[in-house]
Amino acid sequence: MKRQISLFLLLFLLPVLLFGCSRKDTDLKAVLSDINTAYPENTGDFRELTDASELEVYYSISPDDVRQFAAQIKKNSTNAPAEIVLVEAVDAAAAERIKTELDHRYHSIVSMYASYSPEELEMAKQCGVTSSGNFVTMIVSENYDGMMNIVNTAIG
Amino acid sequence: MKTVLSSSHRRLITVIDILLAAVILFSALTLGSCNVSMSTEATQPSADAATPDVAVTEPPTEEETAADELLSIDTYIPADPEDAGGEGVYEDEYYIWNGQAFSLFYGGEANAKRWASFTDTAAEKMGENVTTYAMIVPLHAEFGLPSRLLTGDNAVGTDSQADFMRTAYTSIESAAVPVNPYNLLSTHCNEYLYFASDHHWTGLGAYYAYSAFAETAGLPILSLDDCTEQTVDGFTGSITRVVTAELNTDSVTYWQFPYAVTDDITTEDGEVFHYDTCYYEGIPSGSDVYCLFLMGDYPMEVIRSKSDSVCGKKIAVVHESYGNAFIPFLTYNYNEIYSIDFRYWNGDLSEFCEENEIDEVLIMTNIMFCANQSILDSIENIL
Numbered sequence: 001m002k003r004q005i006s007l008f009l010l011l012f013l014l015p016v017l018l019f020g021c022s023r024k025d026t027d028l029k030a031v032l033s034d035i036n037t038a039y040p041e042n043t044g045d046f047r048e049l050t051d052a053s054e055l056e057v058y059y060s061i062s063p064d065d066v067r068q069f070a071a072q073i074k075k076n077s078t079n080a081p082a083e084i085v086l087v088e089a090v091d092a093a094a095a096e097r098i099k100t101e102l103d104h105r106y107h108s109i110v111s112m113y114a115s116y117s118p119e120e121l122e123m124a125k126q127c128g129v130t131s132s133g134n135f136v137t138m139i140v141s142e143n144y145d146g147m148m149n150i151v152n153t154a155i156g
Numbered sequence: 157m158k159t160v161l162s163s164s165h166r167r168l169i170t171v172i173d174i175l176l177a178a179v180i181l182f183s184a185l186t187l188g189s190c191n192v193s194m195s196t197e198a199t200q201p202s203a204d205a206a207t208p209d210v211a212v213t214e215p216p217t218e219e220e221t222a223a224d225e226l227l228s229i230d231t232y233i234p235a236d237p238e239d240a241g242g243e244g245v246y247e248d249e250y251y252i253w254n255g256q257a258f259s260l261f262y263g264g265e266a267n268a269k270r271w272a273s274f275t276d277t278a279a280e281k282m283g284e285n286v287t288t289y290a291m292i293v294p295l296h297a298e299f300g301l302p303s304r305l306l307t308g309d310n311a312v313g314t315d316s317q318a319d320f321m322r323t324a325y326t327s328i329e330s331a332a333v334p335v336n337p338y339n340l341l342s343t344h345c346n347e348y349l350y351f352a353s354d355h356h357w358t359g360l361g362a363y364y365a366y367s368a369f370a371e372t373a374g375l376p377i378l379s380l381d382d383c384t385e386q387t388v389d390g391f392t393g394s395i396t397r398v399v400t401a402e403l404n405t406d407s408v409t410y411w412q413f414p415y416a417v418t419d420d421i422t423t424e425d426g427e428v429f430h431y432d433t434c435y436y437e438g439i440p441s442g443s444d445v446y447c448l449f450l451m452g453d454y455p456m457e458v459i460r461s462k463s464d465s466v467c468g469k470k471i472a473v474v475h476e477s478y479g480n481a482f483i484p485f486l487t488y489n490y491n492e493i494y495s496i497d498f499r500y501w502n503g504d505l506s507e508f509c510e511e512n513e514i515d516e517v518l519i520m521t522n523i524m525f526c527a528n529q530s531i532l533d534s535i536e537n538i539l
Contacts, residue, residue, distance in 0.1 A: 058529045060266050078476070078499045078531050108262045111249040111524065115259060115355040118398045121248065 026135075028086040031154045032070035035084065038150060039143045046072040046084075059085065060101045065094035067134070079116035081109050085138040086151065095134045102129045102138040109140050223371055226339040229325035232318035233338075235345035239302035244312070247399040251297070251312045253305065255404035256352035257395040258297040260314040263527030268320045272327035274532040275519070279332035281539040282517055286509055290328070291335040291369065291520040292321050293357070293478045296350035299341050317523055324526065335372045335518070337365035352404035354393020356446050359409050362481035369518065370489060376465055378488035383411035388448060390441025397443065408445045410435050410484070416462040417487050421454045424500055434459050434484050449480035455500035461487035471516040472509060474498050474535060478522045498535045505539050 032048075049055065049071040052063035058073065067088045074082035085102060089095035106129050113124040127144040130137050135155045139147050225231055244253030251258045271292070279288040294317045298306065305312050318338065325334040341349055341364050349361035357365075363380065370377045391406040412435075419434040436451045450457055453476075465488055472494040473483055479495065486493050494514060496505070509517065525531045 056266075057270065060264070073530055076499075076534055076537075078525070078534055081530060083530075104262050107249060107260070108524070108528065111259060111262070112528075114249050114398050115394065115524075118394050121398050125248070 026088070026154050026156075028068050028070040028088060031086060031151060032072065032084065034150050034154070035147050038146065039141070045076075046074050046082075048072045055085075055087070059105050061087070061098050062094075065089055065097055079112070080120055081112060081140060083109070083138065083140050084147065087136045089134045089136060092134065095131055095136050098136045099129060099131050102136060106138055106140070226343065227336055227368060227372055228339070229334050229336050230322060231339070232322060233342045234303065234318075235299045235342040237300055237302055237345045239304070244301075244305065245401060247401055250395060250399060251301070251305075251314070252399060252401040252403070253301060255402065256296070256300060256350075257355075257399060257401075257403055258301060258312070258314075259295050259355050259524065260312070261295055261297065261317055261320075261523060261527070263315050263320050263523065265319075265323050267527040267529075268323035269327050270529060271324045271526045271532065272329070274536060275324075275328055275332045275334075276330035277536060278519055278539050279330040281506055282509065283506065284331070285515060287516045288330075288332045289335050289369065289373065289516070289518040290332050291337060291365065291518065292324060292526050293365065293520060293522040294321065294338055294341065295355075295523055296357075299345040299349060320523060320527065333372065335365075335369045335520075337368040340364040340368050348409075351391065351393050351406040351446075353391065353396045353406050354446060355395060356393070356478060357481060358406075359411065359449070359481050362478075363411075363485060365520075366482055366485035373489075373516075375489045378413075378485055380411055382414050384414075386410055386412060386437070388439060388441065388445050391445035392443050393446065394443065406445075408448055410448060413461075413463070413484075413487060415464065415487070417484075418460045419451065420458045420460075421451060422456040424455055434487070446477070446480070450483060450495060453477055453480070453497055453500065454495075455497055455502075457495040459483065459487060459493040459495060461491050461493070463488050463491070465489065466491055469516075470494070470512065470514045471518060472496060472505065472512075472514050474505065474517065474519045474538070476521055476525060479520055482520065496538070498538055501538060503538060 049058065049069075052066050052069060055061040055066060055069060055071065056063060067090050069085070069087040071085040071087075072083070087098050089098050106127075110121070110124050113121045123142050124140060127140045128138070130148070132152075132155055137148075137151055139151075141147055225233075240254045242253070244251050246252075249260055251260060275288075275290045278290070282288045297312065297314050298317050301312065306314070321336065321338055325336060328334055341361060344364055347360060348358050349364070350357050367377050387407050387409045389407045391408050393406060396403055416432070417434050419431045421429045421431070423429070431451065434450055436448045439445055439448045450459075469490045470492040471486065471490045473479055473486070474496045475482070476497060476499055479497075483493055483495050494508075494512065505517070509515070519535065521531070521535070
């Protein structure tokens with residue numbers, strides 16, 4: 001009898017374990033909030049993007065490709081942009097498209113540093129765009145490593 | 157305009173000359189020697205036959221034709237720079253070729269349309285009493301790299317600036333006046349228009365853009381022959397510090413004007429400094445020689461000119477550092493120029509123009525900035 005119960009539990013729980021873990025429910029706005037809490041000195045003067053249509057304006061990312069996102073851009077940072085963009089795409093193809101656009105933006109930012117803030121270029125080059133499953137991120141900040149740790153912990 | 161026409165345009169003008177001469181010759185034969193032309197028709201021409209039925213439009217003059225093409229926002233003349241051969245290398249977002257560093261450009265149709273939308277907003281905010289000019293300053297790559305490096309399978313990975321500018325300018329829907337410096341730069345591409353070791357343009361590059369602006373605005377163009385040319389050698393620009401490749405050392409040329417110019421600079425701290433020139437003429441050789449123009453980057457500078465060619469004209473120029481080399485030439489056409497570096501100025505431009513009775517505004521930024529929404533936001537914040 002015990003064996004039958006165990007088998008039943010295993011059969012019942014296995015799908016939950018398998019499919020439940022395949023997509024972790026990570027709230028990206030909560031992740032961004034954690035970043036801001038951890039690095040208040042480098043996130044205070046940012047403007048948060050609240051509507052997915054803004055991703056299209058700033059990054060040419062189609063809102064249709066986005067399941068959820070959190071993003072903020074440093075204000076008045078013409079010569080040395082600082083940006084945090086966390087996106088969960090609707091599927092793998094969308095994630096690829098989003099990564100392409102963020103790669104574009106990242107190159108443009110590094111180019112800006114090279115021309116206008118060469119003393120901070122090394123920092124910008126250490127940052128970048130990453131993807132993990134359907135999650136795509138672009139972080140340009142002097143706290144890049146620490147912020148990425150928070151992101152990686154959250155999205156697993 | 158004569159001073160800025162290239163050999164290719166002189167050739168174009170020559171072709172037009174020949175066509176015009178042919179038309180005139182044909183007309184003369186038709187009008188003055190009807191017997192010859194009509195002899196095969198077996199009928200005598202009436203008295204009215206000498207007068208064409210359709211209205212005759214005056215053909216454009218040589219200068220009008222050339223100027224129209226050079227300032228067109230639809231037509232982009234490909235540059236044909238001398239090709240020193242060989243391939244370049246990528247380093248830190250630059251393409252290094254022939255001792256020169258080229259910034260790469262990333263911007264597509266959507267970015268271009270957003271710039272146009274931004275420009276429309278700017279013109280609307282400035283109001284109908286202010287003429288708003290908008291200029292996109294292109295980067296070096298399309299004027300300095302041979303076409304074999306810009307097209308084909310092994311092309312340098314940079315988006316077309318001509319395509320961006322065409323889309324941007326032709327998408328303007330407001331009364332904003334587009335100013336297109338592309339073709340004047342393109343037709344002078346074998347001159348010293350951009351630095352090799354720095355991302356900025358030279359004084360001469362800025363002069364051709366000024367020529368495009370003056371022509372668009374219907375103003376006389378300052379002749380460099382009337383100015384005194386000065387040069388500071390030994391300019392090792394900002395890119396020298398970030399790439400390992402060897403770059404050519406630059407020199408910075410500027411022009412002293414045949415009239416008095418003063419410059420009142422307001423710093424970020426609010427301090428005001430007065431100078432009897434708009435150039436930092438004693439600047440030493442090294443990495444900062446571009447700061448010679450307008451003494452460097454400051455939130456606000458008021459440049460006053462005693463040029464005889466104008467009386468009481470004022471203009472505000474919203475810009476970043478590319479504007480520094482450009483603005484001095486405006487002293488020929490304006491008695492007061494308000495130089496506003498949007499990266500450091502926090503005022504309200506509409507109010508500022510009203511208070512200072514300024515009725516012309518030029519917004520000019522390099523194309524890299526034009527394709528960046530965050531930067532357009534920064535400019536919009538001060539309008």
